[in-house]
Amino acid sequence: MQFALICRDAPDALAKRLATRDAHMANIHVMKADGRIIDGGAILDDDDTMTGSVVLCEFEDRKALDAYLETEIYAREGVWEKIEILQIKRVKWKDQ
Template sequence: MQYVIVARDAPSALERRLAARGTHMEGIRARKQVGEIVDGGAILDEDGHMVGSIVMCEFPDRASLDAYLADEIYAREKIWDDIQIYPFRRVDWSALMGQTV
């Protein structure tokens, strides 16, 4: 099942976010390679500072997603303060655009 994670950072979390970013990106890279992470990026404030994240992901079930979050440093270290999860169905762009893959 596909999910979208919308995670807002805790107030004043930017320093902790930057300190944990290397570990976060290593985990994202590994999960992207096995197809669990589809896309994502930082939510920015008006000044361009990172204040949260959006992650599009795919896991066999909610328990697998919860296991990912238990391992995700931004969640584990409470950098992400408000985490919302939505089931999601990604557009099949090749079908929509009439292309064959």
């Protein structure tokens, strides 16, 4: 199943986000390599300050997604205050 995660940071979470970013990115790179992460990036405000994340991902089912979120450092450490989870179906591009 494919999902889009819209993750909004808690107020004043930037310092915590930056302190945990290396661990977050290391895990994301592993998950990209094994196919669970499709793409993603930071949500920016008008001053280009990170205020959240968008993650496109693929898991066997919602239970597997929930298990990932239990281990995701931004979720565990309270960087992400609100996570909207949308089931999606990606476009199959002609060159893929």
